[in-house]
Amino acid sequence: MDSISPVIDGFGVVMQPENLLYCLIGVLVGMLVGVLPGLGPAATIAILLPLTFAVEPVTAIIMLAGIFYGAQYGGTITSVLLRLPGEASSVVTVFDGYALARQGKAGTALGIAAIGSFVGGTVSIIALTFLAPLIAGFALDFGPPEYTALALLGILLVATVSNGGRLKAVVAACIGLLLATVGRDGFTGAERFTFDSLSMADGIDFVPIAMGVFGLGEILYNLEQRDAASRPPAKVANVWPSRKELKQSSGAIGRGSVIGFVLGILPGGGAVLSSLAAYGVEKKVAKDPSRFGKGAVEGVAAPETANNAAATSSFIPLLTLGIPANATIAVIFGALLIQGVTPGPQLVEDNPELFWGVVNSMYIGNILLLIMSIPLVGLFVKILQIRGSILAPITVLITLIGVYTVANSTFDIFLVVVFGLLGYLMKKFGFEPGPLVLAFVLGSLLEANARRSLILFEGDVSGFVTRPISGVLFAAFFIVVLLPLAAFAWRWRKAADAELAHPSGTDGTDGADDDSATGADDTTDRGPADTDTPVAHTTRKEQP
């Protein structure tokens, strides 16, 4: 078959010394920016764009792609060791990765993440090689209704990924949803909560929120805890996971690869959604879901596998349709245009060296990352041996400079400070910031697509369930909603029976479910959600 020969020619392109060198530079820089909080791959690629003008298009894109998937791994390192996700797609890695690090098993977490990333990336490239042409048509069937369903599913998962009380997770998620409404209405042009500030006209950017509530908030909270309580792990010993841990996470890596690959193809938020979905799936299939958030290796393996698989597969819509799937890919799209290459359906035919050169470079890049990640982790870990009083100001500085470089906006620095305070207060009162950030990302996706769908359906809501893909997604949504609700109702009834014996003054409980916030809070704290309360209490006990 003559469709094989361009694939092999592509390897010839990658093996040229210059391309190999740029691939190495790309993944190294990627890992570095992934580790540096605040400085994401999109900003880095944009800053480094001028450096690529002098080289061939294929060389330039090989390097920029390397930065992108290299950063997916780098983000893991800070997620695990510092509790600072470098990227939105590493947010869920924080939960179990950091827990493992506090148990002295940071090495295991990073080792598993490296292996998972390698497997996910490689599986995704192989699938990309064979499926790229077929996939293109499939991605197009995802219209506004399908995105609405996906976003709803994602927001639902937000509540389950949190390791605090479920009600507090929902509250945090609601704050996130509200924050997502800030900015100029994309349908009417009306200003919403912008206080006549142009800086708020486009809404609040994701980066300052994430950097604030995770980064700054965590640093402030740690400072309050003084020495011993939050001292980072002394060393990363034994990055090679044990056979038991490998066995434990093999299923997660397999599922993560598939989830990441499929969700990465969808235009918009692929890597974030997929890490989230992979984590949620693991929690669902686990025999003992309560281990999650307390250092389950699957909780690291699944999202890290999925985000690497998604980073790779998000090149599919770019290279086959000329459609950038996310912000970083959009910058790479810009780089291609500067190079005089217009990505689109005809790219594979007109410019096979570029297409296959870039695709095949990812095999090499992933091998490089796997080889380098182990020794380099040791290097990054040294950062953690500095005392908190030295590390904290440096991290704050890097965060603030990093957030400034994204949009050259001093207003964003101000936002980081505000959200840092919010994150600190949330931590202090036992609210997890994760659901807030994730709901914020998904909220704007949900609103825009739901309204778009309703315009298309002329206001007829049944349209959501009559389309095959969105119908299936909504069915999944309702199953995920109803099963725990049914379980909850059953437990609640049992608890209510018990309460009849000892009436305790909260009469609101027999009213509507969504009665008052305080009434509901009481219920959660004492009542039926037994599994949730101990966790919340542990979090509080950590305070000195």
Added chain:
Amino acid sequence: MQRRTLTRTGAVAGAFLLTASLAACGGNLGGDEESSGEDFPDGAVTLTIGQDPGGSTDLIGRALADPAAKDLDESMPVVNKPGANGAVAAKELEGKAADGQNLMVINASLIAITPLAVSEDEVVDIEDYEVVTGISQDDYVLVANPASGWKTVDDLIKSGKKVNFGTTGVGTGSQLSSQLLFNQAGVAGEDVPFDGGAPAMTAVLGEQVDVASIQLGEAYPQIEAGKLTPLVVFSKERNQYLEDVPTAIESGYDVPVSQYRAIVAPKGTPEATIDRLEEAFQAAFDDPAYQEFNEGQLLTPHEISGDEVVKEWTEARDSYAALVEEYNIDMGDAS
């Protein structure tokens, strides 16, 4: 030994960030001095882009910055300050010293179209700036999925169908052009705003919407590949890259909508400085690499003088406002 490794890592990280931050804020120094224009240029000239990196405006700015910097014999760092279709960057430029050291690439849509959709105090007036030069013209094309069988606007009208049209957002040329066309043609249609050109185009490719008005540079590869059918362009004259596609005006509709871009400096910049800048950008326009870039991006050079830009954009703003009034078009609730 551990400590040494640590210092080295820190140094690498520091150097990297320092480079990044220097690139970001270079050229903002010494902006307070009074200037007569004689000592221009005095240090780096910053070119601000009001849009995200990677977009057309950004690419145009970067393509121009290199050759213009060479002519000025000073560096010209390109800085992105995205927000509110460039209004954030434009308002900021207003407060900068009028010495020519700070410039911006500004979009005609911000001046002429965005005011139709946003509240009054957000409106940016071109009269508040000194215009150095016009740059180029970027045309909107109405595309349909070939599965619709439509080849012209007439086909669409004759189908008698209610048309869902995708736009690249509220208050954009894409929204204005399609609103004007469908209102004048008496086609019942629903405006579906997306976040930019790529998602709007995807929606046409995936048959989520029937047609979309998209900038030519974005739609062209799909048109070439036969995956999108161009029905009409919204420029005043036919586009040189789509010779066979009629304009809306030819088809009998009063829809003259294009995206233009220009270089502006703060109000009160000395004339000598503006002249020197114009010369530098003229040299950039003549640069073969820039001309090649224009062709690659399917941009039509529109290198008119500053005065012409002010006249053209102000007229466009007034005529759009009149048309929107005449056809009772709702661009946004806030206007």
